[in-house]
Amino acid sequence: MEVNSNSSISIRHLKKTFDGKDFVLNDLSLEIPRGKITVIIGYSGTGKSVLLKHILGLLKPSSGSIRVLGQELTELDVDDLTKLRNRFGMLFQYAALFDDMTAMENVMFPLKEHRRDLNKVQMQEIARARLTEAGLSDKHFLKLPAEMSGGMRKRVGLARALALDPEILVYDEPTTGLDPVLTEMVDNLIVSTHNLRQGTTSIVVSHDLYAAFRIGDYVAMLDNGRVLLHGTPQEFLESDIDLVKRFVAKGVRKELEPKASAPKPTSVE
Numbered sequence: 001m002e003v004n005s006n007s008s009i010s011i012r013h014l015k016k017t018f019d020g021k022d023f024v025l026n027d028l029s030l031e032i033p034r035g036k037i038t039v040i041i042g043y044s045g046t047g048k049s050v051l052l053k054h055i056l057g058l059l060k061p062s063s064g065s066i067r068v069l070g071q072e073l074t075e076l077d078v079d080d081l082t083k084l085r086n087r088f089g090m091l092f093q094y095a096a097l098f099d100d101m102t103a104m105e106n107v108m109f110p111l112k113e114h115r116r117d118l119n120k121v122q123m124q125e126i127a128r129a130r131l132t133e134a135g136l137s138d139k140h141f142l143k144l145p146a147e148m149s150g151g152m153r154k155r156v157g158l159a160r161a162l163a164l165d166p167e168i169l170v171y172d173e174p175t176t177g178l179d180p181v182l183t184e185m186v187d188n189l190i191v192s193t194h195n196l197r198q199g200t201t202s203i204v205v206s207h208d209l210y211a212a213f214r215i216g217d218y219v220a221m222l223d224n225g226r227v228l229l230h231g232t233p234q235e236f237l238e239s240d241i242d243l244v245k246r247f248v249a250k251g252v253r254k255e256l257e258p259k260a261s262a263p264k265p266t267s268v269e
Contacts, residue, residue, distance in 0.1 A: 006033065006034050007031045007032055007033055007034060008032055008033070008034040008035075008068070008069060008167070008168055008201040009030075009031070009032040009055060009066070009067065009068050009069075009168070009201070009203075010031055010032075010065075010066075010067040011028060011029055011030045011031075011032075011051075011054075011055075011064070011065070011066050011067075012029050012064055012065040012066075012067075013027050013028075013029060013063070013064040013065065014027070014028040014029070014051075014054065014061050014063075014064035014065070014066060015027060015028075015061060015062045015063045015064050016047075016050055016054065016059065016061050016062050016225075017062050023062075023225055024047050024050045024225055025047050025050055025051060025054070025061070025064075025225045025226075026224065026225035026226055027064075027225075027226060028047070028051065028064075028222075028225060028226050028227055029227065030220055030227050030230060031230075032201060032203060032218075033201070033217075033218065034199070034201050035198070035199050035200065035201060036201065036202070036217040036218060037190070037191070037194055037202040037203075037204065037215055037216050037217045037218070038201075038202070038203055038204070038216065038217065038218045038219070038220060039203075039204045039205075039206055039211075039212035039215065039216035039218070039219045039220070040052075040203065040204070040205045040206070040219075040220050040222065041206055041207065041208075041209055041212050041219060041220070041221050041222070041247075042207075042221055042222035042223060042228075043207075043223075043247075044207070046222040046223055046224065046225070047222050047224075047225045048205050048222055049172075049205070051222070052170065052172060052203075052205050054066055054073075055068065055170070055203070056085065056088065056090070056170070057073050057076070057081045057084065057085060060074065061074065068084060068168075069084065069087060069167060069168070071084060086114050086164055086166075087164075087166055087167045087168060088166050088167075088168050088169075088170060089161035089162055089163075089164065089166030089168070089169045089170065090161055090169075090170045090172070091154075091157050091158050091161045091169070091170070091171045091172065091174055092157060092172055093172050093173045093174070093176055095145075095153040095154055095156065095157030096157065097145040097153055097156055097157060097160075098145075099144065099145055099146065100144070101144070101145075102141065102142045102143060102144055103131060103136065103140060103141050103142070103143055103148070103152075103156045103159075104124065104127045104128070104131070104141045104142060106145075106156055106157075106159075106160050107126075107127040107130050107131060107156065107159045107160045107163050108123045108124065108126075108127045108163075109160065109163075110160060110163045110164055111123045111126060111127070111163055111164070114164060115164070126163065127141075127159070127163070128141065130159040130160070130162045130163055131155070131156065131159045133159065133162060133193070133196065134155040134156070134158045134159040134162065134189070134193070135155055135189065136152060136155045136156065136159065140152055150178065150182055151182055151185055151186075154174070154182075154185075154186055154189070155189070158189065158193065162193070162197075166200070167199075167200060167201065168200070168201045168202075168203065169193070169194070169197075169200055169201070169202045169203070170202075170203045170204075170205075171190060171202070171203070171204040171205065171206075172205050173205060173206060173207065174186050174190065174204065174206070175187065175206070175208060175211060176207075183208075183211065187211050187214055187215050190202065190204065190215055191215050204216070209247060209248065209250075212233070213233040213236070216233060217232070218230065218231065218232060219231065219232070219233060219236055221236075221244060221247065223243060228241065228243060228244065229241060229244050236248055
């Protein structure tokens with residue numbers, strides 16, 4: 001499908017091999033439009049994680065082009081790549097909080113690393129604002145991760161991802177291992193956060209097609225290191241591609257629920 005040329009990320013003919021023989025990514029091209037939620041899906045081993053690491057500049061391609069926010073990643077040195085990464089926010093699969101830091105301290109961590117122009121009071125103000133934005137009640141701000149529920153830890157992880165006011169938010173398998181209630185909470189949190197931050201590009205890497213249809217403006221399905229289909233949820237439902245049809249049949253109910261609602265996050269008590 002064709003998308004608006006105003007893309008946050010433009011990937012052209014990307015190839016990656018680790019052994020010089022087998023290609024994990026094999027001539028992959030993808031446009032990720034600015035200001036939208038794009039969900040990247042696929043069976044295990046299709047290249048989702050490797051693609052994400054290329055977008056973040058953690059891996060260098062064997063060949064091809066990756067332009068992120070107008071900059072060609074393959075041409076950046078270490079310092080410029082670090083600066084570009086500061087324009088990303090990342091919510092890891094299991095939140096990946098520092099166990100010996102409180103919620104506040106976890107959110108302040110990237111500020112201490114990358115915003116040394118701020119004093120401690122300013123960092124604390126930003127941390128409180130981000131935790132509130134993520135829907136965490138202030139009575140939990142000084143708790144350690146072990147003292148929080150799974151939902152609270154997800155919110156703290158999101159608040160930390162928002163600390164530097166990123167232009168691109170990346171969610172790596174955000175609902176893996178969660179029960180249905182918590183999964184729906186995280187899905188709604190992704191949408192509400194996206195809608196509160198107009199212009200932010202959200203990328204969700206997931207194996208959950210049903211969730212992808214609920215939250216995504218666009219869905220990109222990978223297969224054998226390439227994009228098999230990139231389109232709206234409706235285009236997936238109407239696709240004649242056999243693998244897409246089988247994936248949809250297994251992952252989506254016959255009658256889809258409406259797209260996840262986007263109210264302002266309710267504080268966790």
